[in-house]
Each structure stands twice: as C-alpha cells, then as structure tokens.
Amino acid sequence: MTETTRRTLLGAAATAPVWGALPYRSARAQAANTIRIGVLNDQSGLYRDISGPGSTHAVRLAVQESGITQRGINVEVVQADHQNRPDVGSTVARQWLDRDGVDVIVDVPTSSVALAVNTVVRERNKVFLNSGAATSDLTGAQCSPNTVHWTYDTYMLANGTGGAMVRAGGDTWFFITADYAFGHALERDTSEFVRRAGGRVLGSVRTPFPGTTDFSSFLVQAQASRAKVIGLANAGGDTINSIKQAAEFGLTRRGVKLAGLLVFVTDVHSLGLQTAQGLVVTESFYWDLNDRTRAFTQRLGQTPGGLRPSMVQAGCYSAVLHYLKAVGDMGVAAAKASGAEAVNRMKAMPANDDAFGQGTIRPDGRKVHPAYLFEVKAPNESRGAWDYYKLIATIPADQAFRPAAEGGCAIGRS
Amino acid sequence: MDEIFGIPAPLLFGQLLLGLINGAFYALLSLGLAVIFGMLNVINFTHGAQFMLGAFVAWALLSFLGLGYWWALLLAPLIVGAFGVLLERTMISRLYKLDHLYGLLLTFGVGLIVEGLVRNEFGSSGLPYRIPAELQGSWDLGFMFMPIYRGWVVVVAIVACLATWLVIEKTKIGSYLRAATENPALVQAFGINVPLMMTLTYGAGVALAAFAGVLAAPIYSVNPQMGANLIIIVFAVVVIGGMGSILGSVVTGFGLGIIEGLTKVFWPEASATVIFVVMAIVLLTRPAGLFGRA
Known part of the structure; x- marks a missing residue:
C-alpha cells in the first residue's frame, strides 16, 4: 500500500465517527x-x-x-x-x-x-x-x-411427575433420554427423586437429538430391563413418537407405566386423547x-x-x-x-x-x-375443544422448585 | 439366558427385527428416489416433503371426508402423485438438459416451501392418526411382542419393492423406460412419447413416497418435519446402494436398517451417525456405490 492511499484511508477513518454521529443523534435520543x-x-x-x-x-x-x-x-x-x-x-x-x-x-x-x-x-x-x-x-x-x-425447570418436572409416579408404586425406572443438555438434566433430576424415595434406576439409553424418529428399539430395551416405569426425558416430537410407539407395542397394556416428564398441552392435542389418556403431566400453567x-x-x-x-x-x-x-x-x-x-x-x-x-x-x-399435576382426560370425559386435563394435585410454590441452597448458585449467598 | 456380546439373545433378535422394519421405510423411500434418478437423472430433494404430504393427505381424508386408512393408502399416492406430475410438467422438465445440480436445487427449494406452507397451516407439533382397527394388537413371537401393524408395513414394503422392480425390469413399458434413459431421441423416433413417460415416471416415484407417508402416519408423529428427518438418511442409503440402482436401494435400505438397529443396542448415541460412517467408507472404497455402475 502506498503512503498516499494509507493516509487517505486513515483520514477517512478519522472522520467516519463524525459523519456517523450526525444523523445518529436524533435516533439515539429516541433509542434512549x-x-x-x-x-x-x-x-x-x-x-x-x-x-x-x-x-x-x-x-x-x-x-x-x-x-x-x-x-x-x-x-x-x-x-x-x-x-x-x-x-x-x-x-x-x-x-x-x-x-x-x-x-x-x-x-x-x-x-x-x-x-x-x-x-x-x-x-x-x-x-x-x-x-x-x-x-x-x-x-x-x-x-x-x-x-x-x-x-x-427439570427439577419441577421431576418433582411433579417423577414424585407422583414413585408415590404410586413405580419404584424401578428406565430412562429414554434425549442426548443433549436438557435430557441429561431431566434424567439427573428425576433419578435423584427416584433414589431419594427409595426407588432404583435400572438403566437409561441416550437417543440422538435431533434426528431420531423411531423409538421402538429403545422402548424394547426399556421393557427388557423390567423396570416398572419408563421415564421419557425428552420433549416435543420425540415424546409424541415415544408415546405413540409405546402404545403400538402395547407396553402400557402389559403394566409398564410411561412417565412423560415434559409434556405440553400442544403435545396432548397432537397425540389425541385416545393415545394420551391417563398420562400424568406437570405444568405451571393450563388455560382452563x-x-x-x-x-x-x-x-x-x-x-x-x-x-x-x-x-x-x-x-x-x-x-x-x-x-x-x-x-x-x-x-x-x-x-x-x-x-x-x-x-x-x-x-x-x-x-x-x-x-x-x-x-x-x-x-x-x-x-x-405453584406447579400443577394433571392427568390427561379420557375421550369421554372431555367436554369440548382443548378440554384435556383434570387437576390431581397442586404443588405449593415453596415446594415446587429446588431449594436455593441445593442448586449450587452463589448469588444471594453472603 | 443366552447372550451374544453381552446382550441377551432375545433382545438382540428383537432389535434385528425392528431394524428390518425401519429398513422397510428406507427401502420404500430410496426406491422412489432411485427410480426418479435412474430414469430422469433428477436428484429429487422434494422426496421428504412428498412423504410428509402423503401422511398429511391421509389425515385430511380422514378428518374432512371421513375416509379411513385403506382409502388413504389408495388415494393419497394418487393425489400427491398428481402434484408431482404438475411439478414435473411446469418446472422440473425444463431442467433435464442442465447439470444435476439445478434439479437438486429446484427440488430442494420446492421441498422447503411445501414444508413451510404445511407448518404455517398445521403447526409443528403434529396431528393424530391411529392404526386401523384391523391391524391393531400384537403377536407374541417369544422373544418380543411384534405389533401387527409393523409386520404389515414390512410385507407391503417388500411387495411394493418387488412390483416396482418387476415393472421396470420385466415389462414392455419398463424396457421403453430403460431405453429412453439411454437414448431418448432414438426411442422418440420409434413413436414413443418420451416426455409423457418421464412425467409419469416422476409421478410414480412421488406416489411411492406418499405411499410410504401413509404407511408411516399411524406410527410416527404426523408433522411437517417428519420427511426432513428421514430424507437425509434415505439419501445416504441411495448413495451407498449406488445412485439409480433399484436393487441396490432396496437391499441397502433393509441392510442399513439392520445396522442402525444393532447400533441402537450397542452404542445408542451413535445410531444417527452410523449410516453416514458407512456411507463415507463405501464412497472411499467404491465411489459408485455397492450396486452402482461406475
């Protein structure tokens, strides 16, 4: 680069902020x-x-x-x-x-x-x-x-759905876990609950995310473990596919319980009540x-x-x-x-x-x-569009989430 | 209990069978792709969207017209196939003389548009579709419970693959098609309407995708991205089998289903990747694919 061009460039660079500032001022006053x-x-x-x-x-x-x-x-x-x-x-x-x-x-x-x-x-x-x-x-x-x-959060879900399943006698678990941060956290938090309540985790399988459409292989592995509860530590389409295919393989008819740890009302809508009925879900908001x-x-x-x-x-x-x-x-x-x-x-x-x-x-x-434990209604219980849940328990605000002292967060501690 | 590599034998048999069932979907989808590529030289990236459309048409037939699964199995391929014909006539046919890449980009774009439109209309979380009453329940095979519907899928997929192969290899129309691929000008000179044949071939390939979509609707979530999830794997299957080879895509489809099924037992985290590892190895050693002609 020659001396002249360099100087020209430097000069242009030096004046640029001035040029930039002029039309900016009114916009900035408004931005403030x-x-x-x-x-x-x-x-x-x-x-x-x-x-x-x-x-x-x-x-x-x-x-x-x-x-x-x-x-x-x-x-x-x-x-x-x-x-x-x-x-x-x-x-x-x-x-x-x-x-x-x-x-x-x-x-x-x-x-x-x-x-x-x-x-x-x-x-x-x-x-x-x-x-x-x-x-x-x-x-x-x-x-x-x-x-x-x-x-x-994962603790609220584990506490709600996981806790309810253990209390209902589901003391042995197998997890089907989406292989990323969310699935890992949900499996960890739910396992903690199961163990604390005296239950056992018999195994888990990590499914690639995204990109898994067929869960039958994992469901059969889960069934082979003879666990009473299959914990679905996944969400959205993965959960829908898992529940749909578990019904197809007749897992629930053979006494295995499915714990959909994160099920949204839109997932229930997508599954249809015929397939989703009886699922226990934890949510902190339900429109009805x-x-x-x-x-x-x-x-x-x-x-x-x-x-x-x-x-x-x-x-x-x-x-x-x-x-x-x-x-x-x-x-x-x-x-x-x-x-x-x-x-x-x-x-x-x-x-x-x-x-x-x-x-x-x-x-x-x-x-x-508060967090709410819902059971998905059977088709004949539903009275209209989107009437999907019945409330089975309310978890008060002070018990719904992980106690601050157990989370390992330093903020607020002196 | 007998064990193979530390896995109980019954569990392993079960997984092999499940792999075979997934392989049936791969085979059916890659078959359509292979037909289209083999005959038209078009890499049909809309295939995933057309598979998805098959499932959505099945849902729409049930919800709006009350027509159940069996009707859908017949009508959805026809309806989506007609969409394919329209697409071929208005757009794809203009690209035959150009490089493959143009057809690939066009069909990829159309696929994204179709997926986006369906998502906008029906959302992303999917729609319910049930297994037909006649095919509910399961058989006890001793080592696992096999849903009747999955058995049906395998049988239907094998029949469809066989029928397609027979049509192309053993019938007169098939021989015209193969001849037209080699030398369209000469075949046209014999008085055969080659452009019409191309259009119908594309329509048939698309109809196969829609047919697989209807088969998938009762067991997979019917959502706009259901095709996108499968199509990448299916492309790998076609590449491994040899682009355009019908036998190759069918055999590879079933074979890779089994390999994937076994990976789900021994190393589940890698089950989405294993097919691509196989693809890389095959491309390095046999660039034309296992059954392709170099």
Missing part, C-alpha cells in the same frame, strides 16, 4: 427512551408450537397491558429463529445486544441454546428472561445475575385452570396456528409484564444501563398476573409459583 425486546426461539422446528410466534404474540399482549407506552416509554418487539442450535442462538443474541440495541432476550427454549445465550447476556450485562428452556442449571451451577428462569387463566387466554385471543397457549408462551407474557413493571419503576435509563440492576428490581417486587397468579423471584433467578 425505547426498550427493545428480542424474542428468540424455535420458529421452524419441533418446538415451534410451544414457543414460536405464539410467544411473540404473548409478549405483545404483555407490552400492551403493562400500560408503559402511555407513560411515554417506547417498546419494540423483534423476533428471531434459533433453529435449536446453540451457535445460531448465540450469534443472534450477540448481534441483537451489540448492534441492534436489544435490552432483553425472552423465551429461548432448548436448554443447550439457553445456556449459550445465558453467557452472552451476562457478559454484556443485559437481561435474559427464560421461559422455554428446562434445564435447572440456569439457576444452579450456571446461574447469572442477569437471568430469570420463569416458567418451569381457573377464572384468571381463562381470562388471560381469552384476552390473548387466537394464537398463530389456532392453538391454545402453552405454559411457555404464558411464561413469556408473565415475565415481560413483570420486567416492564420494573422498568416503569426504576426508569428506562437505569434499566438500560444495567441488566443486573433491572433483574434486581424484578426480584424486589412481588409478581402477580392472570397466567401464574402470585409469585416471587429468588436471588438465584428462579421465579417461584
């Missing part, structure tokens, strides 16, 4: 008063129905109901597809936070992606409101002052639970695809509503300046909304509320 929410989830794969566009829809309702725009604060909602891949998820998160001025990332199902985004958000001191992912490590070994884990949840579902209206909201989508609503309350309380500037401070403010305020009722956020980032 704007909260940007990024909804990051699966828009095109197997978790689309439980999160996907329905989560964005729920977030928009939260923005509208928070009344924050009436106070002169702008809120923008953007969404992106992480394709269930940690590399895609963290790239989008980085781009949003570094370049596009996003303040808070919401939803992020798929535990491996959630753990990657958790780190990215923490490094940049923004806010991560996770609703979709299950791994209890988000408030355990990998807890972060910038993260709130809202809706459910009480007057408040029904009112919420009605206000939410038709979700994309005509489905009823899942607990993940309800969680996105509830988390954003609470976050915006905190923003209104502390002011936009302070909330944008430090994600950790915004999360601290959220922790200091009690949460209350129609989807989850009253709740609180613990220092480790765990949102606590």
Whole structure:
C-alpha cells in the first residue's frame, strides 16, 4: 500500500465517527427512551408450537397491558429463529445486544441454546428472561445475575411427575433420554427423586437429538430391563413418537407405566386423547385452570396456528409484564444501563398476573409459583375443544422448585 | 439366558427385527428416489416433503371426508402423485438438459416451501392418526411382542419393492423406460412419447413416497418435519446402494436398517451417525456405490 492511499484511508477513518454521529443523534435520543425486546426461539422446528410466534404474540399482549407506552416509554418487539442450535442462538443474541440495541432476550427454549445465550447476556450485562428452556442449571451451577428462569425447570418436572409416579408404586425406572443438555438434566433430576424415595434406576439409553424418529428399539430395551416405569426425558416430537410407539407395542397394556416428564398441552392435542389418556403431566400453567387463566387466554385471543397457549408462551407474557413493571419503576435509563440492576428490581417486587397468579423471584433467578399435576382426560370425559386435563394435585410454590441452597448458585449467598 | 456380546439373545433378535422394519421405510423411500434418478437423472430433494404430504393427505381424508386408512393408502399416492406430475410438467422438465445440480436445487427449494406452507397451516407439533382397527394388537413371537401393524408395513414394503422392480425390469413399458434413459431421441423416433413417460415416471416415484407417508402416519408423529428427518438418511442409503440402482436401494435400505438397529443396542448415541460412517467408507472404497455402475 502506498503512503498516499494509507493516509487517505486513515483520514477517512478519522472522520467516519463524525459523519456517523450526525444523523445518529436524533435516533439515539429516541433509542434512549425505547426498550427493545428480542424474542428468540424455535420458529421452524419441533418446538415451534410451544414457543414460536405464539410467544411473540404473548409478549405483545404483555407490552400492551403493562400500560408503559402511555407513560411515554417506547417498546419494540423483534423476533428471531434459533433453529435449536446453540451457535445460531448465540450469534443472534450477540448481534441483537451489540448492534441492534436489544435490552432483553425472552423465551429461548432448548436448554443447550439457553445456556449459550445465558453467557452472552451476562457478559454484556443485559437481561435474559427464560421461559422455554428446562434445564435447572440456569439457576444452579450456571446461574447469572442477569437471568430469570420463569416458567418451569427439570427439577419441577421431576418433582411433579417423577414424585407422583414413585408415590404410586413405580419404584424401578428406565430412562429414554434425549442426548443433549436438557435430557441429561431431566434424567439427573428425576433419578435423584427416584433414589431419594427409595426407588432404583435400572438403566437409561441416550437417543440422538435431533434426528431420531423411531423409538421402538429403545422402548424394547426399556421393557427388557423390567423396570416398572419408563421415564421419557425428552420433549416435543420425540415424546409424541415415544408415546405413540409405546402404545403400538402395547407396553402400557402389559403394566409398564410411561412417565412423560415434559409434556405440553400442544403435545396432548397432537397425540389425541385416545393415545394420551391417563398420562400424568406437570405444568405451571393450563388455560382452563381457573377464572384468571381463562381470562388471560381469552384476552390473548387466537394464537398463530389456532392453538391454545402453552405454559411457555404464558411464561413469556408473565415475565415481560413483570420486567416492564420494573422498568416503569426504576426508569428506562437505569434499566438500560444495567441488566443486573433491572433483574434486581424484578426480584424486589412481588409478581402477580392472570397466567401464574402470585409469585416471587429468588436471588438465584428462579421465579417461584405453584406447579400443577394433571392427568390427561379420557375421550369421554372431555367436554369440548382443548378440554384435556383434570387437576390431581397442586404443588405449593415453596415446594415446587429446588431449594436455593441445593442448586449450587452463589448469588444471594453472603 | 443366552447372550451374544453381552446382550441377551432375545433382545438382540428383537432389535434385528425392528431394524428390518425401519429398513422397510428406507427401502420404500430410496426406491422412489432411485427410480426418479435412474430414469430422469433428477436428484429429487422434494422426496421428504412428498412423504410428509402423503401422511398429511391421509389425515385430511380422514378428518374432512371421513375416509379411513385403506382409502388413504389408495388415494393419497394418487393425489400427491398428481402434484408431482404438475411439478414435473411446469418446472422440473425444463431442467433435464442442465447439470444435476439445478434439479437438486429446484427440488430442494420446492421441498422447503411445501414444508413451510404445511407448518404455517398445521403447526409443528403434529396431528393424530391411529392404526386401523384391523391391524391393531400384537403377536407374541417369544422373544418380543411384534405389533401387527409393523409386520404389515414390512410385507407391503417388500411387495411394493418387488412390483416396482418387476415393472421396470420385466415389462414392455419398463424396457421403453430403460431405453429412453439411454437414448431418448432414438426411442422418440420409434413413436414413443418420451416426455409423457418421464412425467409419469416422476409421478410414480412421488406416489411411492406418499405411499410410504401413509404407511408411516399411524406410527410416527404426523408433522411437517417428519420427511426432513428421514430424507437425509434415505439419501445416504441411495448413495451407498449406488445412485439409480433399484436393487441396490432396496437391499441397502433393509441392510442399513439392520445396522442402525444393532447400533441402537450397542452404542445408542451413535445410531444417527452410523449410516453416514458407512456411507463415507463405501464412497472411499467404491465411489459408485455397492450396486452402482461406475
């Protein structure tokens, strides 16, 4: 490179910030008063129905109901597809936070992606409101002052469904586990419950994720172990295929119990009551639970695809509503300046909304509320569209989640 | 109890049988691909979406018209096959003179569009479809309980494979087809409508995919990505068997089903990968595939 061209380039580089700054100023003044929410989830794969566009829809309702725009604060909602891949998820998160001025990332199902985004958000001191992912490590070994884990986690599922199965006499278990962070965490947490209750885990098999469609081979292995309960530590299409094929192989008719550890209401819809009846599931939200949840579902209206909201989508609503309350309380500037401070403010305020009722956020980032044990209705018990669950037990908020002292999170301990 | 490599023998037999059943799906799907590639020289990446459409049409026939499984087995291949004919006439036929890559890209794009449209309309978590009443229940084979439906799938798949092979290798129409692949201009000169034959061949290959889709509907979740999950494996099967070889794709389909089934016992984590390891080894040693002509 010649001296002249180098100098020209250096000169251009030196003036660039000035050129850049001029048209920027007015935009920046407006940006200072704007909260940007990024909804990051699966828009095109197997978790689309439980999160996907329905989560964005729920977030928009939260923005509208928070009344924050009436106070002169702008809120923008953007969404992106992480394709269930940690590399895609963290790239989008980085781009949003570094370049596009996003303040808070919401939803992020798929535990491996959630753990990657958790780190990215923490490094940049923004806010991560996770609703979709299950791994209890988000408030355990990998807890972060910038993260709130809202809706459910592997401990809640293990405690609910796992606990109920053991109490009903299912003391020997075999796990069919999706081979990634979520499946491992769910198997670990459920095994812990089974052992604590005096039961035994006879074995487990790890199934490739994604890409497994036929589970019959694994189901036959599980049956050969002579375990009384087959624990399905998987989700979405994997769970649907497992349950469908277990029925086909007549496992349940021969006295083996299936524990669908993570079953969403949309999965039951997809299976049909004939196949799904009798399954015991744990959820923290069901649209037909009480007057408040029904009112919420009605206000939410038709979700994309005509489905009823899942607990993940309800969680996105509830988390954003609470976050915006905190923003209104502390002011936009302070909330944008430090994600950790915004999360601290959220922790200091009690949460209350129609989807989850009253709740609180613990220092480790765990949102606590009651969890519900449901049994899937038989076809003749169902009275209408989406009437799928009957409540069999309510697990109070203080027992639904792992005690903070056992998680291994250092935040909040002095 | 007798053990083979530390695995109880009955369990191993069961796994072999299950591998064979999965192999039936691989064989049926790769058969359609092999027919289309062998006769038309088109790498049909829409095959997964057409398999999925077969299952969705079966669901739609039941939900909207009350037509059950047996009707679906007949009608879904016809309906999806007709879609294939339309696709061939309007788009694919324009690419015959170009490199394979163009056909591959076109069909890949169409596959993504179809999948996206279905996802938009029906969501991603899938729709319920039950095993027909006549085929419910299971047989006790001593070493495992074998659902009657799975036995039916294997029998039907073998019959379909055999019938396709017979049509192409032993009938007059088959000989026209093979001749047209070698030298279309000459066959056309004898007064045979080669473009029509190509169109119908594509339609038949697509109908095979839809047929497999209907067979799959009662046992797999009927969702938009059901084809995408299978199609990559099926492509590996076709490559291992030798592109365009009908016998190759059928034998490899069943064989790889068994290899995959055994991997699920000895090293489950690797069961999604093992087929690609086999593919790499075959490509290194026999680039034209096991049954392909170099």
